[in-house]
Amino acid sequence: xxxxxxxxxxxxxxxxxxxxxxxxxxxxxxxxxxxxxxxxxxxxxxxxxxxxxxxxxxxxxxxxxxxxxxxxxxxxxxxxxxxxxxxxxxxxxxxxxxxxxxxxxxxxxxxxxxxxxxxxxxxxxxxxxxxxxxxxxxxxxxxxxxxxx
Numbered sequence: 001x002x003x004x005x006x007x008x009x010x011x012x013x014x015x016x017x018x019x020x021x022x023x024x025x026x027x028x029x030x031x032x033x034x035x036x037x038x039x040x041x042x043x044x045x046x047x048x049x050x051x052x053x054x055x056x057x058x059x060x061x062x063x064x065x066x067x068x069x070x071x072x073x074x075x076x077x078x079x080x081x082x083x084x085x086x087x088x089x090x091x092x093x094x095x096x097x098x099x100x101x102x103x104x105x106x107x108x109x110x111x112x113x114x115x116x117x118x119x120x121x122x123x124x125x126x127x128x129x130x131x132x133x134x135x136x137x138x139x140x141x142x143x144x145x146x147x148x149x
Contacts, residue, residue: 002033008070009045024051027094031071043069043083043099052090055097059085080104110135
């Protein structure tokens, strides 16, 4: 296993048919590459208790959530991952969230987007335009950023 400092975390959600990226203010965080052959990662974030409601509601849904994680330094590009919250530990003023995650391979993501567009019958310039737009949306780069809570 390889351990890295997590310097930023954002949750990507679809709200009212648009992508919204919510930056989470981290007090501390680690991301561990499991080296399990399946590109598995273990993420632990330590955040203010004000995020309890958000993470509890995501945990209750018991579904994969789309996150963006930046490792080591803020100037690095964020990695896009799908994570499942495993546990939430409540402390006096803070919470610790443990997640299992897998990085979304850029090629896999592109193939999924292209496949969807072809199924919709798009071709030519319209296909290219929609491919670029949806790929940016899936990666979170075309979404409005929601202010910190």
